[in-house]
Amino acid sequence: MPESAGGAGASVRTQVLVEEELAAGDAAVPFAMAGPKALGLALLELGSATQRDRILRTFVDDPTRVGAVAWSEPRPSAEPGFSTTARQDGDAWILDGEKAYVIDAGRASTYVVFAQIDRSAGWSGFGAFLVDAATAGLTVGARAVTLGLDAAHFGSLKLAGVRAERLETADVVRATLRFFARVSLTVAARAVGLARAAFDTTHAFTAERKAFGKPIGHFQAVAFNLVDRLVDVDSARGLVWRAAWTLDTHGDDDAAVLSHCSEAAAEALEAVQRCGADAVQLHGGAGFVRDYVVEKYMRDSKQLALCAPTVATNDALFAAISLGQPLDGALLPTPDIQPIFT
Ligand SMILES: Cc1cc2nc3c(=O)[nH]c(=O)nc-3n(C[C@H](O)[C@H](O)[C@H](O)COP(=O)(O)OP(=O)(O)OC[C@H]3O[C@@H](n4cnc5c(N)ncnc54)[C@H](O)[C@@H]3O)c2cc1C
CATH class of the missing domain: 1.20.140.10 (Butyryl-CoA Dehydrogenase, subunit A, domain 3)
Incomplete structure (x- = not known):
């Protein structure tokens, strides 16, 4: 994590060395550990500096916290774009839909969820949203039984009128x-x-x-x-x-x-x-x-x-x-x- 969020600011070269060593012991471990993981990478690329540091600091303060990213969907949309939708409501956004194969569904305290904003814009009309796991309307499916990576935890999410914060990026x-x-x-x-x-x-x-x-x-x-x-x-x-x-x-x-x-x-x-x-x-x-x-x-x-x-x-x-x-x-x-x- 960046030093501005209280992290060590390690280089990507250091990070890949750590990832290799963890996976040499058990490839599921780096997926199963606590920490922001893919959510940290999403914040790095898709969030403003303020959003990134605000959220990542919560993981520095409490190393037991887990982050997750919900991209995949159980069913493709009939038209180009995600079937999960986002509509604006004042400063907030409201998400509806389903996500699948999400690492740490149910364990995460914070999610980045991808959803469709503008159906007519197809695959360029989507956005990424921060969702707190405790938000009303968010429910988690049962843990999936998987082929491998046994220690990692995969599940699905249902979003029904979930309030979320949009990640501010110039070019999604x-x-x-x-x-x-x-x-x-x-x-x-x-x-x-x-x-x-x-x-x-x-x-x-x-x-x-x-x-x-x-x-x-x-x-x-x-x-x-x-x-x-x-x-x-x-x-x-x-x-x-x-x-x-x-x-x-x-x-x-x-x-x-x-x-x-x-x-x-x-x-x-x-x-x-x-x-x-x-x-x-x-x-x-x-x-x-x-x-x-x-x-x-x-x-x-x-x-x-x-x-x-x-x-x-x-x-x-x-x-x-x-x-x-x-x-x-x-x-x-x-x-x-x-x-x-x-
Ligand atoms: C270890 C692991 C961790 C994961 N973590 C997450 C997570 O945290 N969050 C999340 O949302 N999802 C996660 N996933 C799910 C992952 O995103 C999907 O498995 C992957 O994107 C495939 O998506 P799909 O099932 O929709 O397959 P489809 O898109 O339906 O693809 C099916 C097959 O067709 C191939 N294919 C599709 N389109 C093309 C194309 N245009 N050209 C050539 N081949 C193509 C694919 O490569 C694949 O082999 C994870 C999966 C694994 C295994």
């Missing part, structure tokens, strides 16, 4: 793309930690497990696989560090920030799935029983690849920027947003 589309670039980089750093853990566990297992009198890691088919996965870990980490450096040193350069963050995530989310799947494969029968941790690595790696922006969305964003193509509708983690860029 640009700010949201930058918010998702930061989210992508955070998830990519976690993917590096998980990929590393899967590789290290598998490397140790293949040095110990023997066939025909020698460790299975000494057979070329296994050794080449191990080396490929080590290249995966190191190359994903290199891209994560470069993107963190870009944010620290050229943070206002949108094209560099978006392309470096999306490239890092596109690579890390593929790399972690290969490391998770091959960890199970090289453990043989030990891979598919729950006595060994590698089946959890595989489940967690698939779930990481479904974070917003998904691996497909990161691929599309990176391809569009690096090939000089016009930005198109695949670039926010939702379909059908062409009107934003035209």
Whole structure:
């Protein structure tokens, strides 16, 4: 968190190191910990300096507080835009709708909720809103049972006439793309930690497990696989560090920030799935029983690849920027947003 809000003001480079280490222990932990997390990233890009420092200070004062961001929806809107709506009422805004797959739904004290303001403006007619968890009209669904990331808590939100404060941003589309670039980089750093853990566990297992009198890691088919996965870990980490450096040193350069963050995530989310799947494969029968941790690595790696922006969305964003193509509708983690860029 920024020093102006009472935080340590650590660099993004420091943050990605911490994310990797936490995820190497358990990829769900950085999702499950207390703190502002994605809400902090949303405030950084979408809020005014006053809103950002006011809200983030509450997390500095009470480290048990949890923040959350509600973007995804259970059902797509019939028209471009969110189905969740926001209408102005004096200084406040009133939100109605449903959100899904929200990390920390029910645990959070404060939410950032994305909602449609102007239906006729399609995907450029949305805004981001601060909602206190105690506000009347906000209800939380049951905790979802998920494929992986067992310690993390996913749920849904229903908003019926919920009073909210709008985040003050000059350009909501640009700010949201930058918010998702930061989210992508955070998830990519976690993917590096998980990929590393899967590789290290598998490397140790293949040095110990023997066939025909020698460790299975000494057979070329296994050794080449191990080396490929080590290249995966190191190359994903290199891209994560470069993107963190870009944010620290050229943070206002949108094209560099978006392309470096999306490239890092596109690579890390593929790399972690290969490391998770091959960890199970090289453990043989030990891979598919729950006595060994590698089946959890595989489940967690698939779930990481479904974070917003998904691996497909990161691929599309990176391809569009690096090939000089016009930005198109695949670039926010939702379909059908062409009107934003035209
Ligand atoms: C660990 C984790 C944490 C999450 N945290 C949150 C959270 O805190 N808040 C929140 O709101 N949501 C959260 N989500 C949900 C996440 O935002 C969604 O899973 C993700 O955006 C996919 O959205 P969707 O289910 O609407 O899929 P859809 O948009 O329906 O996409 C389905 C599939 O199609 C692909 N696809 C969609 N559009 C395109 C396109 N234009 N081009 C190519 N492929 C495309 C997607 O990549 C995906 O594979 C989280 C998910 C995970 C796994």
